[in-house]
Structure formats: C-alpha cells, structure tokens
Amino acid sequence: MVFDPHSTQDGRSGGPSNSQRSTLAEAVEALAAAVAGSADGPEGGERFDAALRRVAGELGSAGEAESAAAGPRLAALLMDTPLFPRAYLAMMVGACVEGGADPAACADPVLAGLRESLAGALLLLDRWAGAGEDALPDPDRDDPGHAHARLTGPGRTDARQAHRAVAGWWTLDLWRRAAFALCTHAAVRRAARADGVTEVLTELIDRYRERSEQHDLKGLRHLAAALDDEPLLVLHRPSGTGYLLRMDGLTDNFQLHTLLAEALIGGGHLPGTRPDPEVVALSRTRWLDGRRFIATGAFNLVAPDGGWIWNEGMPEDIPVVDGVRTLVLDPQPYERSWAAGRFVEQVPGDLRLERVLAPEEAAARLAAAAPAPAFEQAVR
Structure with a gap:
C-alpha cells in the first residue's frame, strides 16, 4: 500500500482535530520514535503511519522557526524510513525548506533518495519487458502490487529487487519535487557539484529520459545543471x-x-x-x-x-x-x-x-x- 499522508487511519480524509493539536516539534519527535520502532510488527507500522500523518497535519500551520528546526531533523530520518513513505517524508522536508529550513542541512538524504529512486525506476525499465509487459505501469492509476507480482514471476526478479524497482518507479515524481525544492538554492547545487553528486544524478536522469517520458524530469535536469x-x-x-x-x-x-x-x-x-x-x-x-x-x-x-x-x-x-x-x-x-x-x-x-x-x-x-x-x- 502506498502511504497517503492526507488520510486518517479509518480511511477518511482530514487532519487532526483541535483536541489533538500539538506542535510540529512534538510531531517530529513522535515520528522519530515511530521510525525506531517501525520494525516491531503491524503495530509498529501503524504507529509509524499515524506519526507521519501527524507531521503532515502540523506542517500546514507551522511557522518559520518551527519549519527551520524540523527540516534537518526530518531529513535525518529519511534513510531509516521504508521506501514508499520515505518519498512522502522527503516532500515534507522540501516543505520545511520552503518554510525556512536550511536547505544545505537537509539536502544530502533527499538527493540520496532521489538517486535511489532513479536507480529503481531504471531497474523497472530493465525488467519490465522481460516480464512480458508492453505498456509501462502508470503510477497515478495502476496498482504497485500488480507490478511487483509481474516482476517476481518464476525465474524473474527477486522480491527485494522488485520492491526497489516498484518503489522507485511509483515515488519518482515525489522525489523529483522534493529535490527540486532544495536544488533551487545555490548552496545545495554548489555542494552537490563539488561532491560529485550532480554528475551521478544527471547521468541517471539522462539515462531515464532516453528510455521513458513517464516522469517529466526535464526541469530537474536543467536545475541540476545550473x-x-x-x-x-x-x-x-x-x-x-x-x-x-x-x-x-x-x-x-x-x-x-x-x-x-x-x-x-x-x-x-x-x-x-x-x-x-x-x-x-x-x-x-x-x-x-x-x-x-x-x-x-x-x-x-x-x-x-x-x-x-x-x-x-x-x-x-x-x-x-x-x-x-x-x-x-x-x-x-x-x-x-x-x-x-x-x-x-x-x-x-x-x-x-x-x-x-x-x-x-x-x-x-x-x-x-x-x-x-x-x-x-x-x-x-
């Protein structure tokens, strides 16, 4: 299931009620605790989903100081978050940067996540034809579970690689948007270029754009090359x-x-x-x-x-x-x-x-x- 930050646990749309309101800082710490316990079976996963929704609900009303403090803290949680919800968390990091967080302090995990998503999307392109499918899956309409099943048929991709490919394909647009928010800042672009990150990302983007137009990466490509x-x-x-x-x-x-x-x-x-x-x-x-x-x-x-x-x-x-x-x-x-x-x-x-x-x-x-x-x- 793809995480939806706008739905409540019973599936209805909405955010927390007034009686549940807390500060963004409290929501972030609750998420950090949930990330640490997310491997504790179904209950850990439910706590994590609820904590992620809580952060999403708090971001809309957060002030500049709250966003500035939350951005790096959320970015530090990215790599310990499961693949699908990780992309939604990256979007929240991008929102914090737009709200006043230091982009340079948030950038490394977001750009690393973009790299992983691009690699996964390229893996799906490599394996999809071998699964006997012509039309590529549409992340907005198709079921990722169906794609995973196609990739893991007899003699095909192992489950771990299939999950990586499907997650990369389904979340690439979220990573694009999160990375775009950070890379509009010159400090992020300069550091990424100096560290060789830009070279790796542009090579992956170019490989993807040669093979598929499913996700529009042209703007990000121009931005990365600035x-x-x-x-x-x-x-x-x-x-x-x-x-x-x-x-x-x-x-x-x-x-x-x-x-x-x-x-x-x-x-x-x-x-x-x-x-x-x-x-x-x-x-x-x-x-x-x-x-x-x-x-x-x-x-x-x-x-x-x-x-x-x-x-x-x-x-x-x-x-x-x-x-x-x-x-x-x-x-x-x-x-x-x-x-x-x-x-x-x-x-x-x-x-x-x-x-x-x-x-x-x-x-x-x-x-x-x-x-x-x-x-x-x-x-x-």
Whole structure:
C-alpha cells in the first residue's frame, strides 16, 4: 500500500482535530520514535503511519522557526524510513525548506533518495519487458502490487529487487519535487557539484529520459545543471576581442544568450541592438506575469572546436578549455527570436563581466578556435 499522508487511519480524509493539536516539534519527535520502532510488527507500522500523518497535519500551520528546526531533523530520518513513505517524508522536508529550513542541512538524504529512486525506476525499465509487459505501469492509476507480482514471476526478479524497482518507479515524481525544492538554492547545487553528486544524478536522469517520458524530469535536469559562480571566457570572432565573465544560476542557453547581449552590447563593448530591459529582467529575476516579451538573438554561439552551442541547450554544454568554459561568438546565420524568460523561474540568474582580455590574449585564443560549420552541416 502506498502511504497517503492526507488520510486518517479509518480511511477518511482530514487532519487532526483541535483536541489533538500539538506542535510540529512534538510531531517530529513522535515520528522519530515511530521510525525506531517501525520494525516491531503491524503495530509498529501503524504507529509509524499515524506519526507521519501527524507531521503532515502540523506542517500546514507551522511557522518559520518551527519549519527551520524540523527540516534537518526530518531529513535525518529519511534513510531509516521504508521506501514508499520515505518519498512522502522527503516532500515534507522540501516543505520545511520552503518554510525556512536550511536547505544545505537537509539536502544530502533527499538527493540520496532521489538517486535511489532513479536507480529503481531504471531497474523497472530493465525488467519490465522481460516480464512480458508492453505498456509501462502508470503510477497515478495502476496498482504497485500488480507490478511487483509481474516482476517476481518464476525465474524473474527477486522480491527485494522488485520492491526497489516498484518503489522507485511509483515515488519518482515525489522525489523529483522534493529535490527540486532544495536544488533551487545555490548552496545545495554548489555542494552537490563539488561532491560529485550532480554528475551521478544527471547521468541517471539522462539515462531515464532516453528510455521513458513517464516522469517529466526535464526541469530537474536543467536545475541540476545550473552553473553557479562559474567563469566563462567569451571570444568575439568578428572583432577579435575577448571577455571574461562569471555565471550565476544560469539554467538555459536562451537565458545566457540574452545576458551575453546585455553585458557585451548593452555594456558598449560590441556593436548591435541592446536587449529590451524587460527581456533582461525576465532572464535575471523577474517572474512571468502573463505578458509576453520576445527576445531576439545577437550571436551564433560556437564551441572552440567549431561545434554549435544550441540555444535549446544548457550552459554546461559549453566545453572547458584550459580550465575555463570557453565560448566563441559568430554572426548569426539567420534571425532568431524566442519567448523571454528563464527555464527554471525559481532560480535567479546573472552574468557579470569581470575583465576585457588584452588584445594579444584574445588573438591567441581565437587563433586556436576552429571555424564553425554552416547551418546545413551543423544540423546533420
């Protein structure tokens, strides 16, 4: 059975009555005690379910200080919680972070849980065809028990691995939402990248997205790839000039393109038309409000080896050369325009010019850069 944090023990919807109200801190400690005793047969499981519902009921009315204290405490319980309800607990950790908890103090168990869920979902994809099934199970409509039975038929997956696969598949969207809430914070993204966690997660997400569209992980993939406090060396081929900039919170190349034009054209370093201030604001911090603004292209983004860097991609696509991501700007082969905004609106972005390269340095770097192929060759 998949845990439902909104149902009571008798199956009715609702939260605790006024006579049952307690503080969030008390509910968290009750959950910690229930986690410790959850292996004590059916009664332990019932106590755990009730304690988890109690925490869920308290979160809605918790203040910032309560959420701040509860977040790390709940995160510390994640890995000792059974697989299915673990994902709901992760969502509660995400809610605490949104309510004021320190995201960095909560992140490690949530990202570890996301990794486990992705691995389980990939395992289900591996084993499902072998179970004689064509259509993948729908977590919103299908019974996980049926999927488990299919995977554990004679000569197939053992029960433990089947449980891991089914839990990963059924809870992946919950883990996605919990991890997204944490990864909107730069401190979490920086630590995950430094520790190698980002590399592992993006590899798992890419493998999953190549094989299934059941869960929409595109937003999380862009968020995980966001570059923070990252230097960017830009070479403008027509003028022979070069610039060192620094990226923060950039999640897509449309956003990068606009901010490059603002920094270099708007800053008076390159000729061209400065972007509309509204377009620039939407690429930095402003949220979409129903109005539609159109951004226009100013350059063709090219890697030093001549390959195109597509606007539809991410800044992580820009290759690292001599320790710094390096981008060449060529004239546009055709006019481009797109709807202004950030792919991940929850993350503010910025691009700052740090210095203009000396002419001889820019010339040397450009001399090592390959010419870009024509459009017809680039799209092959």
